[in-house]
Amino acid sequence: MKRCFVFAAGSFYGLRRRPEPGDLVIAADAGYQICRREGIVPDLLLGDFDSMDPPEGAVSLRRLPVEKDDTDTMAALKEGLERACDTFYIYGGTGGKRLDHTLANLQSLLFLRRRGAKGFLYDDDFVWTVIENEALDIRKTVEWGLFSAFCLGERAEGVDEEGFQYPLKGAVLTPDFPLGVSNHILEPEARVAVRKGALAVGWELPPLD
Secondary structure: OOOEEOOOOOOOOOOOOOOOOOOOEEEOOOOHHHHHHHHHOEEEEOOOOOOOOOOOOOOOEEEEOOOOOOOHHHHHHHHHHOOOOEEEEOOOOOOOOOHHHHHHHHHHHHHHHOOOOEEEEEEEOEEEOOOOOOOOEEOOOOOOOOOEEEEEEEEEEEEEEEEHHHHEEEEEEEEEEOOOOOOEEEEOOEEEEEEEEEEEEEEEOOOOO
């Protein structure tokens, strides 16, 4: 497993995991400011620098064009994939004034999953990931912890949710009705599975000290 930490320019709610030697760290544009506050030196800083001026110094820097198909965060994820990373932790990818970037980053989790990688998008005491045609076990770390699951793309069939307040068995989730919103984890370990289709799943994390 090779890990990649991506720091984007959205809201930052604290580090849940800290990079270790051997991890790849990429700052996407103003995500560099998060790295500086946390005392993290990125291996690469990339972006179109529409939200900050590029710093002077020894940081490896790649300037991207302003007019492009990829967001700065997506460019960082692609770079991590090219460097054989298979686990991605994304900070600063939600919140702020840009709901469009939050939605883009949720879609990017599916982009990663379809390329054999797993991404985790950290929000305010919450984390999101994507599963497709598979199951995921989730350990309860918050009493009555929130959990939500949303269909990404075509309908998701054979959805099971075990260990939750509102269990599902063989259910169908569709992108036009939020049936999977606001569940609660009851058991020490819960499981969500989808036989056919993709789900964005998120669950509550304990508050940081």
